[in-house]
Amino acid sequence: MTDSTTESAATQDVRSDVQAILDRPTAQVLVIGGGINGVGTFRDLALQGVDVILVERSDFISGASAASSHMIHGGVRYLENGEFRLVRESVQERNRLLRLAPHYVKPLPTTIPIFSTFSGILSAPLRLLTHKQAGKPKERGALLIKLGLTGYDSFSRDGGTVPRHEFKGHKKSMQKFPKLRDSVKYTARYYDAAVENPERLALDIIGDGRAAAKSGAAAQARSVNYVEAIGDSDGGVLLRDTVSGTEFTVKADVIVNTSGPWTDITNKALGKVTSFMGGTKGSHIVLDNQELYDACAGGEIFFENNDGRIVLIYPLNGRVLVGTTDIDADPNEPSVTTEEEVDYFFELVSHVFPTIAVDRSQIVYRYSGIRPLPKHDDTAPGFVSRDYRIEQTVFAGDKKTPVLSLVGGKWTTWRALSEHLTNETLGLLKKTRTVSTEDLQIGGGVGFPTTDSGSRAWVSEHSAGLSAERTAQLLKRYGTKAAGVIAYITERTDDAPLASLPDYSTAEIDYLIAKEYVVHLTDVVLRRTIVAFIGGLTQPVFDELSVIVGKQLGWSAAQLADERTRAVKDLDFFHGLKLEAPALTPATSENLTDAK
Known part of the structure; x- marks a missing residue:
């Protein structure tokens, strides 16, 4: 049922990326797991x-x-868990990503509505020291939030790129947010960052590594x-192409396991039983x-x-994201948003x-997804550390091969984490950065x-016959990589919009x-x-995109x-999208045959 385990009936020819490995099935490092930390480590190692x-x-x-919640944030609430190192690193990485990926990472004004002045002061020390909550949870009051945001701001002094926090009283708060509950006493505003399209940022990171x-x-x-990765064979890692079913072995000097919540499952497949992970489920609705949307005031x-x-x-x-939950989860089970969670979001x-x-x-x-958190026994999910660590074991197939397993990690700190993981790998290879x-x-x-005048100049220089509006759209969508998209489009001369x-x-x-x-149709739409x-996958859109993907891949x-x-099936099960897959018309079938 899941993307990771269901074989497709797509073309059985060996894909070029698989063939590149089959041609030389050895490497200094094999990274298993293509989430944000895996692709970041891949990029960093390639650069070395x-x-x-x-x-x-x-x-x-x-x-x-x-x-993810599409946020690049310092984790102000982690201060309450005493994770000061993580908060400092997170804030620094937030500031850095605003500079290094300005096409996708944007400043995000964040407002905390506050309904009391002193609430939470007595229970905060207990939460900090024991990671437990005594009695019924109490909302954090203005004084506690003020202390937290003051400390949060202090981590931004080095290279800070966003304004410091500010407080407003009831009257000004209601003027800014008239739909807020009228018992609000204050609002606190601070800045973090948003990553509007995290999957596209990750594709850029992979591209940097390959380049x-x-x-x-x-x-x-x-x-x-x-x-x-499904096992070991002849001193290497046995791999399976889930498209064709082809199995092959890759030998590496170091294995890096960045499988996220499935780290223990990957280690078991490689012949080593570990119990590093203990993830929690987080769900969202859009x-x-x-x-x-208007009530959030931007x-x-x-x-x-x-x-x-x-x-x-x-x-x-253009939509409103609401989240998230924090529930213990089994990585062997698919993660989906339940109706109970939807009710919770509405509440x-x-x-x-x-x-x-x-x-x-x-x-x-x-x-919905499972956070790659460490095993936490009886610690409440909300208090589980969001920090990361690296565990070293040995590969069962060849005891001379070290395995580095990443435990933890999040979007905000992917670059720093990748740097750390790369440095440890370089040490094992006896190489230097x-x-x-x-x-x-x-x-x-x-x-x-990053300015309007700069954008206009870029559009003017790179339009290559496309309209200024279309070029600006592509610049927003792909950053300066839009130049490559434009070249591809203009070579084909036809940039007519899709009907749907x-x-x-x-x-x-x-x-x-x-x-x-x-590889699959869902790769494009998701x-x-x-x-x-954004809710744009209507039946006509699904049908039109299906034919385009099928033709391009020769299905x-x-x-x-x-x-x-x-x-x-997947769009319904995982995302609540109701579509149909009616039989193809004879004309469509003929077009696909011609395309092959």
Whole structure:
């Protein structure tokens, strides 16, 4: 049922990325797991000239990394857990990503509604010292929040790029947020950052790693999705291409396990039983509710619900993201948003905006994932450390091969974490770092214009015959990598908009398929675009995109029908999207045959 385990009826030919590994099935480092920390480590190792292979059992950024709250944040609430190192690093990395990936990471004004002055003062020390909650949770009052934000600001002094926090009283708060619960006493406003399209940022990171090898490094950087690690064989890691079923062995000097919540499962497959992980489930819903969107006044509402859980209401891409839960979860089971969680989200909206009606008809998308948290025994989920560590074991197939397992990690700290993991790997290889990523811009962030005048100049220089409006759209969507998209489009001369999805053209979708490792139909609708996320995946859109993907990948009519059926099941089960996979018309079947 899941993307990672269901074989497709797609073309059985050996994919070029798989063939690149089959041609030379050895590397200095094999990275298993293509979430944000895996791809970040792949990039960093490639930049150091390391011969590295990255494999991901499903699509890149389709597991835990696809279930984020789309935030790059310092974790103000982690102060309460005493995780000062993590908060400092998170704030520094937030500031850094605002500079290094300005095409996707944007400043995010965040408002905390506060309903008391002193609440939580007595229980805060207990939470800090014991990671437990005595009695019924109490909302944090203004004094406690003021102390936390003052400490939070102190971590931004070095290279700070966002304003410091500010407090407003009841009157000014209600002027800014007239739909807030009228018992609000204060609001506190501070800044973090949003990553509007995290999957696209990750694709840029992978591209940087692959480009590093092409730019003159002696080693190769090879990456492939839909390839899983299933065991050991002849002193190497046995891999399986889930598309074709082909099995092959890769030998490496170091194995890096960045499988996230599935780290222990991967280690077991490699012959080593570990118990590092203890993840929790976090779910979200996306609402099409203009009143709620407007009530947020252009920023995130971040607050504590009655149960003590920190939650968010967040205007994003024209919709409203509401999340998240924190429930112990089994990584062997698929993670889905339950109806009980939906009820919980509606309750928290009414807690802050009591006059705004929300219902299930407004949900355009839902998603859920398991956080890659460490094993936490009886520690309450909300108090489990969000910090990370690296565990070293040995590979069962060859005791001389070390295995580095990542425990923990989150979107905000992926660069620093990758640097740490790369440094440990380099030490095992007896190599030294030659390239720093601290000030290295990412993908389409290289040369990205951050002013209106700069954007106009870029558009004027790179339009290549496209309209200024269309060029600006592509710049926003891909950063300066839009230049490559534009070149691809203009070579094909036709940039006519799709009938069902006028923001895209056939040539642009073809580019995504040809250049961005697309294997399945769901890769396009869920991760190469945000069509599904914003509720734009109507039946006509699904049908039109299906044919484009099928033609580009050379599928037969039967293969396309299988892909459509598979996509419909997954989109319903994981995201609540109701689509159909009707039989293809004779004309469509003929077109697909001609395309092959």
